[in-house]
Amino acid sequence: MYNLFMTRNTVKGVYLLIIEITNQLIIIIRGTRYKLEPGYYIYVGSAWGPGGLRSRIARHIKKDKKIHWHIDKVTSKPFSLVKTICFLPGAPSYYESRIARTLSMKLDFIPRFGSTDRRGDISHLFICRTYSKCLETVRSLEKTIKHPIISITVH
Numbered sequence: 001m002y003n004l005f006m007t008r009n010t011v012k013g014v015y016l017l018i019i020e021i022t023n024q025l026i027i028i029i030r031g032t033r034y035k036l037e038p039g040y041y042i043y044v045g046s047a048w049g050p051g052g053l054r055s056r057i058a059r060h061i062k063k064d065k066k067i068h069w070h071i072d073k074v075t076s077k078p079f080s081l082v083k084t085i086c087f088l089p090g091a092p093s094y095y096e097s098r099i100a101r102t103l104s105m106k107l108d109f110i111p112r113f114g115s116t117d118r119r120g121d122i123s124h125l126f127i128c129r130t131y132s133k134c135l136e137t138v139r140s141l142e143k144t145i146k147h148p149i150i151s152i153t154v155h
Contacts, residue, residue: 010051011054012053013087015053015057015087016087016099017071017084017085018131019082020040021038022079036074040129041110042126042138043074043126062075063075064076069114070113071125074125082154086152087152091147099145100122101121104123107126
């Protein structure tokens with residue numbers, strides 16, 4: 001069995017977070033105002049730093065952190081909760097964009113959110129509205145991208 005949280009696990013790859021937001025959230029990033037309504041969202045990211053998937057995902061789950069990425073402005077709020085982590089260990093970095101493009105054809109999205117480092121991507125934050133829609137969408141990705149997706153329910 002794959003253990004993402006092994007102490008020395010530095011496997012790199014791509015991940016998706018299923019996030020529940022219970023109150024309206026307004027975020028301003030570099031002068032752009034983002035309005036997130038209560039509901040469920042899928043965020044797509046990648047972890048290529050020294051700590052790999054384990055360290056990046058552990059950081060996203062923490063509430064108290066220095067704000068670095070767009071998604072930190074969401075996950076640090078008390079009324080947002082990472083419900084499920086889906087990860088693709090060893091997936092090449094281009095899978096992040098590939099997944100984002102696929103999701104943009106299936107779901108509404110928050111334009112340019114979390115994708116400023118990937119100029120061709122229109123977003124990395126997608127709106128599901130319901131938790132079951134998020135899970136169904138992630139399951140359908142596995143067939144499309146032909147790479148196993150491991151899911152862990154956090155809450």
